[in-house]
Amino acid sequence: MTTPKTLARIAGALYLIVAVFTIFAGLVNASIVESEDATATTDNIRDSATLFRVGFVSELLGATVFLLTGMALYLLLKHVNQPAAAAMVTFVAVSVAIQSLNLLNQNAALTVATGEDHTATFGPTGSAQLTLLFADLQHNGYLIAQTYFGLWLLPLGYLVVRSGYFPKMLGVLLMIGCLGHLVDVFARLLAPDFGADISPFAMTPAAVAELSFAVWLLVKAVRIPEADTAHDGDRVAAYR
Known part of the structure; x- marks a missing residue:
């Protein structure tokens, strides 16, 4: 039977792998896609097609490992509150499904940008606009998936507080x-310019929390309560 400490370290390692793959994919897209310039985006994708494909695969791998992370944390924390643990892993599954399906938009942008048939059919300008449309759809689809990236943290945080395994x-x-x-x-969806301005401030707490949690899982694992006897005969919890 897998011990809580082993499960915690597995989850921590998986969580950090998710961060590496996802951040890399995001940096690739940010460096290639220029949301206001269809021609530049198309040229960038065409010139960096291999890198764009690597970013695609990186995000797909990150999504897959994220699902495994949720499953590992479910096994670790389900004893605390089973409905909350089920809600947590359900949010993870929904986010992964949306994120994975949304990658079709990124693949479509790559296909249009690098396919001679599409340029011949739609013309250089039409082909470039279609490429940018799919790239923008991929960005917006990721925002939809991000809704569930956020929601899974609510039951997870509750379970962390109640478990006694971690600092509250x-x-x-x-x-x-x-x-x-x-x-x-x-x-970002309701007021894109305003959303872009406040995004670093809104996302900083989440980034700090998730990175801290992943590192704690990997390095400290969990604190396991041990039964100990005090001088007055009462039983107290001591943490190793």
């Missing part, structure tokens, strides 16, 4: 991170 402040930070994700998503 970690759980509080995770729940604040949920709010930050949601503020970022809805601000």
Whole structure:
């Protein structure tokens, strides 16, 4: 039977792998896609097609590992509150499904940008506009998935607080991170310019919370209560 400490370290390692793959994919897209310039975006994709494909695969791998992370944390924390743990892993599954399906838009942008048939059919300008349309759809689809990236932190934070395995402040930070994700998503969807301006501030708590939690899982694992006997005969919890 897998011990809580082993499960925690597995989850922590998976969580950090998710961060590496996802951040890399985001940096690739940010360096290639220019949302206001269809021609530049098309040229960038065509000139960096291999890098764009690597970014695509990186995000797909990150999504897959994120699902495994949620499953590992479910096994670790389901004894605390089974409905909350089920809600947590359900939010993860929904976000992964949306994120994975949304990658079709990125693949479509690559196909149009690099396909001679599309240029011949739509013309250089039409082909470039279609490429940018799919790239923008991929960005907006990721925002929709981000809604669930945020929501999973709410039950996770609750479970962290109640488990006794971790410092309660970690759980509080995770729940604040949920709010930050949601503020970022809805601000970007309702007022794109304003959302872009406040995004770094909204996302900082979530980034700090998730990175801190992942490192704690990997390095500290969990604190396991041990039964000990005090001088007055009462039983107290001591943490190793």
